[in-house]
Amino acid sequence: MKQHAISGAKWTTASTVLSTSFQMIQMLVLARLLPPETFGLLAILMLVVGFADLQTQLGLNQVIVQEKTLSAVQSSSLYWFSLLAAVAMYITCNLVYLLGEGWLFDPALANLLPVITLAFIINASGGQFGAYLQKNLNFRAVALAEVFGALSGTVIAISLVMCDYGIWALVLGFLTRCSVLSGTLFVFAFRQGSRIKAVFHFASIRAQLKFACHLLGGNLLNFTSSRTDQLIVGGLLGQQALGYYAMAFNVVIQPVLRLTPIISRVALPLLARIKDSATDLGNGYRQTLTIQAVINTPVFLGLAVVSPQLIPTLLGEQWLESASIVQWLCLFAFCYCITLNGISFLIAAGQSAKVLQWQLIVALCTPFAVLTGAIMAGSPGAAAALGWLHLGLLPLWYLIMVRPLVSLSAKAFARPFIGPLLCGLVMVALVMLIQRLSDQLALSPLLALGLQIIAGALCYAACQLWVWYRRKGLAC
Numbered sequence: 035m036k037q038h039a040i041s042g043a044k045w046t047t048a049s050t051v052l053s054t055s056f057q058m059i060q061m062l063v064l065a066r067l068l069p070p071e072t073f074g075l076l077a078i079l080m081l082v083v084g085f086a087d088l089q090t091q092l093g094l095n096q097v098i099v100q101e102k103t104l105s106a107v108q109s110s111s112l113y114w115f116s117l118l119a120a121v122a123m124y125i126t127c128n129l130v131y132l133l134g135e136g137w138l139f140d141p142a143l144a145n146l147l148p149v150i151t152l153a154f155i156i157n158a159s160g161g162q163f164g165a166y167l168q169k170n171l172n173f174r175a176v177a178l179a180e181v182f183g184a185l186s187g188t189v190i191a192i193s194l195v196m197c198d199y200g201i202w203a204l205v206l207g208f209l210t211r212c213s214v215l216s217g218t219l220f221v222f223a224f225r226q227g228s229r230i231k232a233v234f235h236f237a238s239i240r241a242q243l244k245f246a247c248h249l250l251g252g253n254l255l256n257f258t259s260s261r262t263d264q265l266i267v268g269g270l271l272g273q274q275a276l277g278y279y280a281m282a283f284n285v286v287i288q289p290v291l292r293l294t295p296i297i298s299r300v301a302l303p304l305l306a307r308i309k310d311s312a313t314d315l316g317n318g319y320r321q322t323l324t325i326q327a328v329i330n331t332p333v334f335l336g337l338a339v340v341s342p343q344l345i346p347t348l349l350g351e352q353w354l355e356s357a358s359i360v361q362w363l364c365l366f367a368f369c370y371c372i373t374l375n376g377i378s379f380l381i382a383a384g385q386s387a388k389v390l391q392w393q394l395i396v397a398l399c400t401p402f403a404v405l406t407g408a409i410m411a412g413s414p415g416a417a418a419a420l421g422w423l424h425l426g427l428l429p430l431w432y433l434i435m436v437r438p439l440v441s442l443s444a445k446a447f448a449r450p451f452i453g454p455l456l457c458g459l460v461m462v463a464l465v466m467l468i469q470r471l472s473d474q475l476a477l478s479p480l481l482a483l484g485l486q487i488i489a490g491a492l493c494y495a496a497c498q499l500w501v502w503y504r505r506k507g508l509a510c
Contacts, residue, residue: 340465
């Protein structure tokens, strides 16, 4: 089990680093060639795509990973059900837009929506193969598929924007990534023995669909609450403000999307194998918290402290307004990752109803907090309200989601974060000192930024090593 965890973490980390690098390169290039309004329009498109795509997935991929055994008939039936749902959602989404075009929806979406929503069908055609590979702990195949998809999407997007395709570069780059990912997952799963038969038997998947309904409800609520801030900012402050906010959100959410799978993708199939033992499940969850704290703390503390230099240096001076938004969103992202990884713990324990309950709580609280922050202080206020809300929800997460399932004390729940946070504060102090010295020495922005990142990373690593050796000495 330990060997599978190490192998999974290794391949998932490699995939994360490479995929994030490709997408960051794409964002940096496109941010300098496209105006903020274009990214605001893309944010609206991705809201539609993300919301509808959740309904096509139905949580079935997570069900496949969580289930210990599935027959060939059940696997095939789940695949065809997912694909039919994707086709139905594609038709429904475009029909709703046609009925509301001009008075309910932005007319600028007319030509873009029918194309980008093809991602529903593309993702559904390959998603189950990815779940099959994950269930069988073949993290190498999943990692390679993600890298191929990210690289292909980046190449297409940058090539097309250089040819003045505008927002179409973003749309077609996204579809390319989805297509290459799904196709590669199919090839790897086929070579490992996964087969989809021309059979559909609804009664055989009734239990799986019931479990998936809770996950679907939780996923929809999570998507709604995680996009509520953008809907409020766009509706209250305008498309340009949404462009700045969406760029800041994208800068922060990329580490979330890339770091979370390092833990959750590996943890879900492994925790599902020990779900019958509350003690083992609790120990496994505590280990995921420790790994998460060590990885996420330097990323989000570091991003918050260097964002005033990072944003104008890498994206351009026109994006300077996004810097303060990034800082507050880092608080949100750090807290959000704790509960997001915890969802894998709930799914592995077979508690899909608790997933739905938690997402309902977050969805009810988010609009009030973000609206209040946006009215009081604009986009930075909305981001600050979102961060403080998720920080305040962490004790509730422990009380109603964690403690009833495993014997984990509040002290044991909080302990994994103490060491990394202390090391992170030392790192922040050093980076701020380097910032001040860089200003006095009039170093170039890029050189100063590089020194801050390298020094901060080395400082955090040194502090963590000191903590590790100290604990090891005390244990001896």
